[in-house]
Structure formats: C-alpha cells, structure tokens
Amino acid sequence: MLFRGGKVFTGEKFEEISVRTENGKIAEIAKELSEKEGEEVMELGEDLLVPGFIDLHTHGCVGYDFSTAGKDEIDKMCEFYLSKGITSVAGTTMTMGYEDYKKAAATIGEYMDSVENHNLIGINMEGPFLSVEKKGAHDPQYIVDASQEAMDELNKLAKGHFLIVDIAPDRPGAIEFIKKNSKDYVISVAHTPANYEKAMEAFEAGATEVTHLFNAMNGLGHRDPGVPGAAFEAGANVEMICDGIHIHPTVMKMVYKMFKERLLVISDSMSAAGLQDGEYVLGGLPVFVKDGKATLENGTIAGSTTDMLAEMGVWMDTCGLSMEEILPCMTINQAKAVHKENQIGSIETRKAADLVVISPKREIRAVYKNGVRKV
Numbered sequence: 001m002l003f004r005g006g007k008v009f010t011g012e013k014f015e016e017i018s019v020r021t022e023n024g025k026i027a028e029i030a031k032e033l034s035e036k037e038g039e040e041v042m043e044l045g046e047d048l049l050v051p052g053f054i055d056l057h058t059h060g061c062v063g064y065d066f067s068t069a070g071k072d073e074i075d076k077m078c079e080f081y082l083s084k085g086i087t088s089v090a091g092t093t094m095t096m097g098y099e100d101y102k103k104a105a106a107t108i109g110e111y112m113d114s115v116e117n118h119n120l121i122g123i124n125m126e127g128p129f130l131s132v133e134k135k136g137a138h139d140p141q142y143i144v145d146a147s148q149e150a151m152d153e154l155n156k157l158a159k160g161h162f163l164i165v166d167i168a169p170d171r172p173g174a175i176e177f178i179k180k181n182s183k184d185y186v187i188s189v190a191h192t193p194a195n196y197e198k199a200m201e202a203f204e205a206g207a208t209e210v211t212h213l214f215n216a217m218n219g220l221g222h223r224d225p226g227v228p229g230a231a232f233e234a235g236a237n238v239e240m241i242c243d244g245i246h247i248h249p250t251v252m253k254m255v256y257k258m259f260k261e262r263l264l265v266i267s268d269s270m271s272a273a274g275l276q277d278g279e280y281v282l283g284g285l286p287v288f289v290k291d292g293k294a295t296l297e298n299g300t301i302a303g304s305t306t307d308m309l310a311e312m313g314v315w316m317d318t319c320g321l322s323m324e325e326i327l328p329c330m331t332i333n334q335a336k337a338v339h340k341e342n343q344i345g346s347i348e349t350r351k352a353a354d355l356v357v358i359s360p361k362r363e364i365r366a367v368y369k370n371g372v373r374k375v
Contacts, residue, residue: 002018002042003020003044004019005018005043010346012324018030018031025349025353046359047358059094061269082367084308084309084364086119086308087354091123093127094138109157121340124188125162126166128144129145133193137283151177164338168191169202175201178205186339188207190212195218196226199227212266213227214251238264239268241268243311244314256319265311267307273306331345331346353370354370
C-alpha cells in the first residue's frame with residue numbers, strides 16, 4: 001500500500017513524504033514514490049499519518065476487564081483500542097485471588113498465541129506484589145509479598161507473555177525479586193509508600209519504570225523526593241494517567257519538561273471506558289462512574305475511563321502542547337520502555353506497519369495493524 005499527498009510524523013515533526021508498506025512492514029519512505037501496478041493508494045490530503053499509539057497500562061474497556069475476560073471479550077476490547085488508534089496494548093491485570101490470576105494469565109496467553117494479527121503485546125501485572133498502605137483500588141485481602149514460584153507459574157500459564165511486573169519495593173523480599181527478574185521483565189515501582197532511598201534501591205536493583213507517577217505513592221517532597229525524585233535521578237521511565245482527573249495540568253507540563261523522552265502516557269482505563277456513567281467492577285471491587293470519573297464507594301479513584309486519543313486532546317487543549325510534542329510520549333517512548341523499539345513505535349523502514357491516519361482535528365480516519373486495515 002502507498003500513503004502519499006499528506007504529512008507524515010517522522011519522529012520530531014511532520015514531513016511531506018510518502019510511505020509504502022509491504023508484507024506488514026514499512027518498506028519505503030521517500031519524498032516521492034511512484035505507484036506500483038495493482039497497489040492500493042491512499043491520498044492523505046489534509047490528513048496526517050502517525051505511528052499507532054501504544055498503551056502499556058489498561059485494565060479494560062467496553063464493559064470488559066482483562067482480569068476476567070474470555071477470548072471473545074478480549075476481541076471486543078482489542079477492537080475498541082484499535083478504534084482509538086491504539087495498535088499495541090499491554091493487557092493489565094489487577095490484584096485478585098491466585099486461582100483467578102492463573103485463569104486470567106492462561107486466557108490472555110492463549111489469546112495471544114491463537115489469534116492472528118491482534119494488538120496485544122503482553123501482560124502488565126499490576127498486583128498482587130503491592131503495598132496495602134498505598135493499595136488504591138486494589139483488594140487488600142489478596143495483596144502479598146513477591147513470590148518467585150507464583151511468578152514462574154503465572155508466566156508459564158501465560159505462555160511467556162508477561163511483559164511488565166509492578167512491585168512495591170518496600171515489601172519483604174522485593175529488592176531480591178527485582179534483582180532476579182529485571183532481565184526477564186520490565187519491573188515497575190508501584191503502589192508504595194517507599195521513600196527516596198528505598199526507591200533508589202529498587203532502581204539500582206534493576207527496576208526501570210514507575211507505575212502511574214504520583215498516584216498511589218508519596219508525593220515529591222523538597223526534603224524527601226520520594227519515588228518521583230528517585231525516578232528522575234535514576235533515569236527511569238514514568239507512566240502518567242493524562243485524563244485531566246488524576247494529575248493537574250500544571251503538573252503534567254512539569255513532568256513533560258522533566259522526563260520528556262521517558263514519559264509514558266497511559267490510560268489505566270477500566271471496563272467503563274467507552275461506555276456511559278454507571279456502576280462497574282474493577283478487580284472484583286464495585287466502581288462508580290460519574291461524569292467520567294471512576295471511584296470506589298469510599299471515593300478512591302479507581303482507574304480511568306479515558307483512552308489515548310482523548311488524552312492527546314488533554315495535552316493539546318489543556319496543556320498547550322502540539323501533536324508533534326506529545327506523539328513520542330504515546331508511541332516510541334513506550335516501545336523503548338519495553339524494548340520493542342526495533343519493531344514498533346515509529347514510522348521507519350523494516351518496522352511493523354502500525355499506522356494511524358488522523359485528521360488535524362484528531363478524528364481517526366483509518367487504522368492499520370501490520371499493514372492490514374482494521375478501522
């Protein structure tokens with residue numbers, strides 16, 4: 001297929017170039033490319049060609065949850081993500097009973113191995129290796145210390161598809177777990193009251209990421225920089241929920257300037273994403289959604305109802321960033337964070353043809369996964 005006659009995001013800016021895809025990959029990029037016989041051509045016109053968005057932390061959408069979904073329900077979630085331009089997803093599980101965790105791991109793993117051209121890239125394991133003190137919307141009865149035996153069993157059930165493991169470094173045995181597993185998984189510091197020193201210990205042990213920065217952790221103090229300060233000092237990647245609810249726009253802009261190449265925009269969406277206000281479930285706990293804000297009965301924020309496309313709007317309309325400025329934080333930064341930058345995350349030759357045609361007003365025109373049109 002040939003995309004031409006419009007502007008293509010090449011990493012830092014939009015350029016007037018053409019892009020050819022062949023066999024699911026980006027084959028050629030040039031100022032001008034001639035149409036081949038029988039080749040499908042999309043004239044972009046005023047529309048823009050950007051890399052597919054990557055959401056590394058999402059629990060679900062359209063009424064379903066990765067912790068409990070069956071194969072058909074995962075299909076429906078993946079379709080919703082694609083409709084929002086999200087071509088790569090780390091299905092994120094919640095803290096729950098171990099037998100339920102085993103079932104979720106096996107179901108997602110089987111889906112990834114049996115379904116063709118899906119947009120799942122792995123499992124983000126948020127819980128149960130967290131802190132009760134900063135549990136957020138996680139069910140405290142199932143929070144436990146890190147277990148190598150459980151980790152090995154779950155990953156085997158998931159056919160090796162665990163990608164990110166979230167952990168509170170203050171838990172007994174957590175630092176040793178990080179040291180042992182940081183070469184096999186991306187380790188993310190999460191749901192923890194850890195101070196600066198303990199957080200630095202986690203990063204020195206091999207953790208490279210922070211789960212939803214500022215949420216479910218102590219804040220940035222001028223005497224104890226906490227997890228946020230340790231992440232800055234250690235050069236870690238930081239997730240941030242950018243729905244305009246979890247983080248104040250001024251703090252969003254501060255984090256962008258502080259981290260930029262290491263900022264990972266995530267949705268942390270739950271099953272209500274894409275649906276109306278009402279009562280839902282997250283990790284077995286009832287969640288109430290009003291005016292798009294999801295909370296537990298006690299008022300604790302419980303994930304989000306947003307998506308990457310909507311978050312782009314928050315950055316552009318509320319924070320004043322351009323599309324060029326925020327796009328890397330939704331694409332290549334994520335790819336680098338999970339060591340897939342040679343496969344996805346930018347429009348470069350030999351990478352997957354995961355592409356989104358979007359209007360200047362942020363309307364999705366078309367979505368391609370491995371060169372196949374999905375939307």
